[in-house]
Amino acid sequence: MGLPPNNEASRGIEETHSPRQDARDGMSLLASRIFESTSNAIMLTDADGTIIDVNPAFEAVTGFSRAEVAGGNPRLMKSNVHDAEFFRKMWIELRTKGRWQGEVWDRRKNGEVFPKFSTISALRDEQGRITHYVAVFTDISNAKDAERLLQRLAHFDPLTELPNRTLFLDRLEQAIEHGRRAGRMTALMLLDLDRFKLVNDTLGHRAGDLLLVEAARRLRACVRNEDTVARLGGDEFTVLLHEVKGFGDAARIADKILESLALPFELDGQQATVSASIGITIWPVDGSDRDTLIRNADASMYRAKRRGRGAFRFFDASMNEETLERIQLERRLGEAQARNELDLHYQPRLDLLSGAVIGAEALLRWLHPFLGLVPPARFLPIAEESGAIVEITDWQLGTACRDAAHWARLAGSPLHVAVNLSTRQFLDPALPVRLRSALSQCPLPPGTLDLELNPAVLREAGIRAPGIVQALSDAGARVWIDGFGTGETHLAQLARLPIVGIRIDRRVVADLDRGPEALRLIRTCVAVAHSLDLIVAANGVETSSHLDVLRQAGVRQVQGISLGIPVAATEFARRWLQAPPPLDAP
Numbered sequence: 001m002g003l004p005p006n007n008e009a010s011r012g013i014e015e016t017h018s019p020r021q022d023a024r025d026g027m028s029l030l031a032s033r034i035f036e037s038t039s040n041a042i043m044l045t046d047a048d049g050t051i052i053d054v055n056p057a058f059e060a061v062t063g064f065s066r067a068e069v070a071g072g073n074p075r076l077m078k079s080n081v082h083d084a085e086f087f088r089k090m091w092i093e094l095r096t097k098g099r100w101q102g103e104v105w106d107r108r109k110n111g112e113v114f115p116k117f118s119t120i121s122a123l124r125d126e127q128g129r130i131t132h133y134v135a136v137f138t139d140i141s142n143a144k145d146a147e148r149l150l151q152r153l154a155h156f157d158p159l160t161e162l163p164n165r166t167l168f169l170d171r172l173e174q175a176i177e178h179g180r181r182a183g184r185m186t187a188l189m190l191l192d193l194d195r196f197k198l199v200n201d202t203l204g205h206r207a208g209d210l211l212l213v214e215a216a217r218r219l220r221a222c223v224r225n226e227d228t229v230a231r232l233g234g235d236e237f238t239v240l241l242h243e244v245k246g247f248g249d250a251a252r253i254a255d256k257i258l259e260s261l262a263l264p265f266e267l268d269g270q271q272a273t274v275s276a277s278i279g280i281t282i283w284p285v286d287g288s289d290r291d292t293l294i295r296n297a298d299a300s301m302y303r304a305k306r307r308g309r310g311a312f313r314f315f316d317a318s319m320n321e322e323t324l325e326r327i328q329l330e331r332r333l334g335e336a337q338a339r340n341e342l343d344l345h346y347q348p349r350l351d352l353l354s355g356a357v358i359g360a361e362a363l364l365r366w367l368h369p370f371l372g373l374v375p376p377a378r379f380l381p382i383a384e385e386s387g388a389i390v391e392i393t394d395w396q397l398g399t400a401c402r403d404a405a406h407w408a409r410l411a412g413s414p415l416h417v418a419v420n421l422s423t424r425q426f427l428d429p430a431l432p433v434r435l436r437s438a439l440s441q442c443p444l445p446p447g448t449l450d451l452e453l454n455p456a457v458l459r460e461a462g463i464r465a466p467g468i469v470q471a472l473s474d475a476g477a478r479v480w481i482d483g484f485g486t487g488e489t490h491l492a493q494l495a496r497l498p499i500v501g502i503r504i505d506r507r508v509v510a511d512l513d514r515g516p517e518a519l520r521l522i523r524t525c526v527a528v529a530h531s532l533d534l535i536v537a538a539n540g541v542e543t544s545s546h547l548d549v550l551r552q553a554g555v556r557q558v559q560g561i562s563l564g565i566p567v568a569a570t571e572f573a574r575r576w577l578q579a580p581p582p583l584d585a586p
Contacts, residue, residue, distance in 0.1 A: 035053075035055050036055055036056060037056075038055065038057060039057055040057055040136050040137065040138055041054070041055065041057040041058035041060075041061045041062070041116075041136070041137050041138070041139075042054065042055045042057065042058060042134065042135070042136050043058055043069075043074065043134070043135045043137075044132060044133070044134050044135075045074070045132065045133045045134075045135075046131070046132055046133075047129075047130045047131055047132065047133070049073055049074065049133065050071060050072070050073065051069045051070055051071065051072050051073065051074065052070070052132070053066065053070065054066050054069055054070075061108075061116075061137075061139045062077060062106070062108050062109060063108045063109030063110055064076070064077070064108075064109050068109075074135075077106040077107050077108075078106070078107065079105045079106050079107040079113045081105035081113065082104070082105065090102075090120075094120060094122055094133070095122070095130070098121065098122040098124070099119070099120070099121050099122070100118075100119075100120045101117075101118070101119045101120075102117075102118065103115060103116070103117055103118075103140070104116055104117075104118050104137070114139060114141050115139075115140050115141060115144050116137040116138060116139055116140060117137060117138050117140050118135055118136070118137035118138075119135070119136050119137070120133055120134070120135045120136075121133070121134050121135075121136075154166065155167035157230075157231040159209060159212060159213060159231075160212055160213055160215075160216035160231050161216070162216050162220075162229055162230050162231045162237070163228060163229075163230040163231075164230065164231065164232075165230070165232050165233065167230065168228065168230035168232065168238055168240070169290065171228050171230075171240060172188065172240060172290050172293070172294075173290055175228075175240055175242055175283070176283055176289070176290060176293075178242070179243075179283055179284070182243070184242075184243040184244075185243070185244050185245070185246065185282055185283060185284070185285070186240065186241065186242060186243070186244065186282070186283040187239075187240075187241040187244045187249065187250035187253075187280060187281070187282050187283075188238065188239075188240055188241075188280070188281045188282075188283065188293050188294070188297050189238060189239040189240075189241070189250070189253075189254060189257075189278050189279065189280050189297065189312075190232075190236070190237075190238050190278070190279045190294070190297040190298055190300075190301045191219075191236070191237045191238065191239065191257070191276050191277070191278045191279075191301070192235060192236050192237075192276065192277050192301055192305070193211075193215065193235035193236075193237075193261070193274050193275075193276055194274055194275040194276060194277055194305070194309040194310060195273075195274050195275065195309075196208065196211070196234075196235040196274055197235075199211055199267075199272045199274065203267060203270055203272060206268070207267040207268060207270060207272065210265075210267045210268065211265050211267055211272060211274070212231070212235065214265055215235075215237070215261060215265075215274075216229065216231065216237070218257075218260045218261060218263075219237060219239065219257060219260075219261075221260070222239075222253060222256045222257045222260055223239060223241065223253060224242075226242050227239065227240060227241050227242055228240040228242075238297075239253070239257070241253060244282070246282075247282065247314060247316075248326065248385070250280050250282065250314075251280075251312070251314075251326070251327050252327060252330070252386075254278050254280060254312040255312070255327045255331070257276065257278065258275070258276060258278070258310060258311070258312065261274065261275065261276045262274075262275055262276075262310065275309050275310035276309075276310065277301055277302075277304040277305040277309050277310070277311060277312075278301060278304055278311070278312035278313070279296075279297040279298060279299065279300030279301030279302070279303070279304055279312070279313055279315070280297060280300060280312055280313065280314045280315065281293045281294075281296045281297040281300065281314075281315045282314075282315075282316075285316065286314075286315040286316060296315040297315065299315065300313045300314060300315045301313070326382060329374075329378070329379060329382055330382050330386050330388075332368060332371070333366070333379055333382060333383055333386070333388055334386070334388055336366055336368070337391060337392065337395055341366055341367055341368055341369070342364065342365070342366055342392070342395065343364075343365045343366075343367060343568060344362045344363065344364060344365065344396065344399050344400060344403065344568075344569065345362075345363045345365050345566035345567055345568055346360035346361065346362055346363070346403070346417070346566060346567060346568075346569060346572040347360060347361045347363060347559060347564060347565065347566040347567075348360050348559070348563060348564040348572070348576050349361065349416070349418070349537070349557055349558070349559045350557065350558055350559070350563055350564075351556070351557060352547065352550060352551050352555055352556055352557060352558050353551070353556075357415065357576045357577075358415065358416060358557065359415045359416030359417055359418065359450070360415065360416075360417055360418070360572060360576075361417075361418045361420075361452075361559060361566075362396065362399075362400045362403075362417055362418060362419050362420075363376070363566050364376055364380070364392070364396060366379055380422065384422055384423075384424045389422065389424055389425060390428065393425050393428070393431070393434065394434055394437075394438070396419060397419060397434060397435060397438035397449075398438045398441065398442075400417045400419050400449070401417070401438050401439060401441070401442045401444050401449060402441075402442045403417065403569040403572075404416075404417035404442075404444055404448055404449065405442040405443050405444045406569075406573070407572075407573060407577060408444070408445055408448070410573055410577045411577050414444075414445035414447075414448045415448070416448055416449075416450050416478075417448065417449060417450065418450035418451070418452050418480070419449070419450070419451055419452070420451075420452045420454070420482065421451055421452065421453055421457065422457065423456070423457045423460045423461075426453060426457050426461060426468060427460070427461060427464075427468070431468075431472065432471045432472055432474070432475040433475075435449075435451075435472060435475040435476065435477055436475045436476065439475070439476045439477075446476065447476075447478055449476065449477045449478070450477065450478045450479075450480055450500075451472055451477045451478070451479050451480070452479075452480045452481075452482040452503065453469075453479065453480070453481055453482060454482050454483050455481065455483055455484070455486065458481070458493065458497075465493075465496075465497065466496050466497055466498070469497050469498050469499060470498050473498050478499075478500045478501075479497070479498070479499045479500065480499060480500060480501050480502065480503055480537075481494070481497070481499055481501075481502045481503065482503045482505075482539075483503070483505040484502040484503060484504050484505060484525060485504050485505045485507075485508040485521055485522070485525050486505050486507065486508070494528070494532060494534075495532060499534065500534065500535055501529070501534045501535030501536065501537060502525065502529050502534055502535075502536055502537070503537045503538065503539055504522060504525055504536065504537070504538040504539065504555070505539065505540075506539040506540025506560075507540070508521055508522060508525075509522075509538050509539065509540040509541060509542075509546060509550070509560075510540055510542070512545075512546055512549055513543075513545075519549060519553065522538075522549075522550070522553050522555070523553050523554075526553055526554040526555060530554065535556055535557065536554065536555050536556055536557075537555065537556065537557035537558065537559070538550050538555045538557070538558050538559070539559050539560065540559075540560050541558045541559065541560030541562060541563060542560055542561060542562045543562060544562075546558075546560070564576070
């Protein structure tokens with residue numbers, strides 16, 4: 001017989017193999033198998049966030065092996081897409097609710113940033129203390145790509161990759177709302193390609209598609225990055241110009257578009273030419289809401305087609321002829337210098353005591369082959385607005401210096417030449433450099449070139465005026481105040497400026513015939529100038545009586561039609577220097 005069984009040992013064996021324990025062991029084995037085989041990535045950490053284990057799916061998704069991450073921190077996958085506030089809120093929710101779920105951008109081992117949908121749960125012991133965290137996540141890169149594709153298909157034209165009608169309408173609404181807040185105008189253009197159907201019918205649909213793609217590229221090149229070019233369908237496009245200053249801005253872009261689209265298109269070895277008709281509306285002038293603007297732009301576009309195609313039309317009919325003329329004049333002005341259409345005419349200036357010619361004022365002239373003589377008052381504002389004035393300034397200074405140098409050789413003594421400066425010319429920070437360049441390219445005696453400033457130019461320059469005048473003087477020019485006596489130049493301002501003289505305005509001289517007030521004003525101007533050691537000159541002298549009065553008042557130099565009309569450089573030399581015109585250019 002054997003010994004009776006030990007009851008305590010028997011109970012221990014029975015408890016070790018109890019159904020409850022077997023179930024637990026079975027569950028642990030099942031959990032282990034699920035952990036290893038699930039397609040979702042799993043990461044287990046302790047309460048401090050130290051990684052304890054990861055499953056094969058984690059390794060496949062992130063590229064990190066179990067050995068590389070065990071004992072580390074999840075921060076090794078941080079993408080820097082999210083800020084500290086994002087993670088702060090995540091941890092607050094985990095600790096208070098025990099669970100967080102959401103989209104996170106992480107970084108794979110190869111450095112690629114990817115999106116994942118993650119669920120993080122806190123595991124607690126019997127006392128409710130957090131012992132572990134388990135994160136289960138899925139790579140949603142493919143879903144994001146599909147979402148982006150659907151988004152692009154919903155908002156962009158697949159052929160030209162331009163925004164489609166849906167996105168265009170949304171941006172138009174945004175532009176209107178921004179315009180209301182900022183107080184800025186927005187321009188809307190509807191554009192239809194002329195003769196596009198002919199290209200499709202004769203060269204085929206592939207050629208038509210190529211033309212549309214190239215037309216889209218040219219349109220984008222004509223506008224700023226912040227503007228919108230969209231394809232509404234077929235050969236109809238739209239251009240949305242944000243924050244325009246007025247009709248002129250829109251007209252310049254429309255003219256640029258017409259020029260660009262009129263160039264030949266190369267389509268698989270075949271060439272095609274089209275034009276465009278453009279209708280333009282301006283918010284809020286031509287409509288306060290989206291639908292009104294579009295409807296009026298559409299009506300304007302068809303008016304442009306009826307006009308003969310290859311044109312643009314504003315909805316406001318009163319703006320069309322004036323704007324079109326201005327744009328055409330701007331384009332012709334850009335070509336004027338290259339075509340030698342610009343010229344300087346010189347009006348003599350005389351010493352009032354001796355009657356000798358001491359210099360001349362250079363007056364800009366534009367002789368166009370079809371328009372004839374274009375008045376400066378008509379083209380100079382356009383030159384300033386378009387920026388063409390910069391090149392014109394260089395040409396004007398260079399030509400005036402060369403002519404004055406030639407006259408000095410003919411006369412045997414220097415003659416002053418005066419050039420008027422506009423506000424944009426005066427405020428150009430590169431003007432002193434340009435001035436030095438012009439003076440260095442010809443043997444002009446020092447102090448021969450005069451620059452004249454209207455009081456309005458000084459007013460625009462404000463506190464910058466003395467510094468700019470000094471820089472021009474240092475560059476080799478003498479600076480005068482033109483148009484003096486109209487009340488726009490104050491004595492205190494005059495005293496601060498490093499100038500050599502003042503020129504009394506022609507309107508003041510003309511008033512000498514109307515009463516004694518003009519004479520008192522001229523005497524006051526002379527007294528002010530002499531107190532500051534400035535030379536006094538007068539413009540607009542028309543009669544001999546003017547000469548007598550001005551001489552008695554102390555004016556030193558005079559200029560006027562009665563003394564000599566503006567003439568070309570060669571004619572000026574012939575008349576006033578008693579020398580024949582040069583055989584070659586100076």
